Amino acid sequence: MEQTNLAYARTEMAADERPPSKEQGVVAWLRKNLFASVPDTILTLVGLVIVAMILPRVIDWAFINAQWTGTDRSYCATVAQGGIQPDGWSGACWAFVGAKFQQFMFGQYPIDQRWRVMLAGAIFLALLVPLLIPSVPRKLLNAVLLFGVFPFIAFALLVGGVFGLPFVETARWGGLMVTLVLSIVGISVSLPFGILLALGRRSKLPVIKLVCVIFIETIRGVPLVTVLFMASVMFPLFLPAGMTFDKFLRALIGVAIFAAAYMAEVVRGGLQAIPKGQYEGAASLGLTYWQTTGLVILPQALKLVIPGIVNTFIGMFKDTSLVAIIGMFDLLGIVRQNFSDANWASPQTPITGLVFAGFIFWLFCFGMSRYSIYMERRLDTGHKR
């Protein structure tokens, strides 16, 4: 009830005083963040000097002096190197990336069939994006479509051999496509298997526990490089003559079981952090093991280890480059492979190619990292700082 008859009461709030000029705006921000103390000031100045020294050169190289178009090495080489650029020129050879861009994306996938890869990518995005946005409804249907139906569509589209689509062997796959297929399959296989392994490792049933411990410790104890190497060099020798096993499949399985073993330990860390009281509380309510795990333990445990899970994802995304060892070419592999094209050999070609590959990897890893931060904030209801 409002008491308007009291003479000494304000009827409305007094307008806020503006903060002192030193406490607001650019000046305050600078004082607070860059020049708060003498050491801060020194560090800021040193940082500025370093940036001033490096940044103009980088911009010069990457944009101003860069060669954007061209059809062969002469566009990216100086006169002394047999090209058209003035002596002493140094700039990025984006023409190389431009000429090879399709190859960096699709490898040697037949040119007239590349729409299939793009279609698969588009369907994947169309299913993934709504799943990632919390406010979009029908999450269950969406997840079933993405994890239950999409793999078959993707397989039919990418491999072909059905519905009149020509068969494309995996030896012709390459570039970003291989990186993404390997890491998406790795990610979606490793999380469920990792959770099962982690639960198995904490199980009270000795056989299950032993099997899980042996699996995890064996896989974690061997470098991925060795497993891929064994799979590609030794494995064919044990098979009957003439029988081969798709290389890509070998790599896919290798990457997936690896990620699962690492994921298991990350998830176990989360399970370990759940206080005993949670189990006892669930037991007192009469929940079964699976109910306890599914309704009480896992939601809390997984929330705790989001940074660890995403860390594993990002690590795996970058580890896919190791398939170069077995003659598969992921994004980095195909960029490096193209350094051997004599038509484009120049001092600037390798560095430009590597910068490009690095940028693409960064885009994906940074995207994953930002989304995980968003999810952490959203789910972090109990431990908010």
Add this chain to the structure above:
Amino acid sequence: MKNHVKAILGAAVLGLAASAASVSSADTLSDVKAKGFVQCGVNTGLAGFSAPDDKGEWKGFDVDFCRAVASAIFGDPSKVKFTPTNAKERFTALQSGEIDLLARNTTWTLGRDTALGLTFVGVNYYDGQGFMINAKKLPGVTSALQLSGASVCVQSGTTTELNLADYFKANNLEYNPVVFEKLEEANAAYDSGRCDAYTTDQSGLYSIRLTLASPDDHIVLPEIISKEPLAPAVRQGDDKWFNVVKWTYNALVLAEEYGITQANVDEMKSSKNPDIQRVLGAEAGTTLGTGLGLDNDWVVKIIKGVGNYGEIFDRNIGAGSPLKIARGLNALWTKGGLQYAMPIR
């Protein structure tokens, strides 16, 4: 340490490969005809020898040899599938039957011929390990024997490293090897002056020159410290297939000798020269091609598909390519080189 592990693993692979050699299938030619293409192992990327072009098609000297074999069998240079192989897996790929033919700048050695169970078909490129130095930095150096105390950039994991050590030891010279895993790392280190000299196969030195900041300052020293006869290889114990690949190589060289090119091969069929007629299968009642298990006009198909040896050389690594490697030892025997084909008759 890392290299020791590699050596042990490598030895294990070799041992297994040798034991697997006996299980390989016997009639590759029929298998190839049945499946409709040749599966060819090539380098994962070596300038001029096998590298993808802008469209992602394999191009190069070794690649064209694979295409020549495909042309001989199918009359179509595109009926070949390439398996990029690295130095470690190339032999097992051949042993296990994953590939039918290995054309991957592989040096013909006794050990590979015996312990690994390979059969080399003929040297299609005579290479050798050499040195490159920056003449501005080391003025007056004209021989590798003057490189005492020099630091030498070298790529790890190949026989290059071994040859380098042998050479300096044999000549009682001091040197510091600067070893790199990746080719472009070694190139960058050499270009930035971290090493005085760079050593690899001479064919490789030419492609490395293309990536140097000032190529004219660098010279290739005259010493060749190792023999590297590069040869395509097939599995042991399949003589029919071996013959097809071996004679494809001979036909390429012979065609250059007789001046048969991609452009004039059809006119040459009506040549008066009986040798040329025989080679091109134009002689009446000839059974030279069918004896190989191919058609009698198999040489015509090869030359139409990829050209003769000289054309392949020029297009990929010679004057018509950015590498501009001189023919040198790879010139025909009639022109002072070593390329000498067995007669087709």
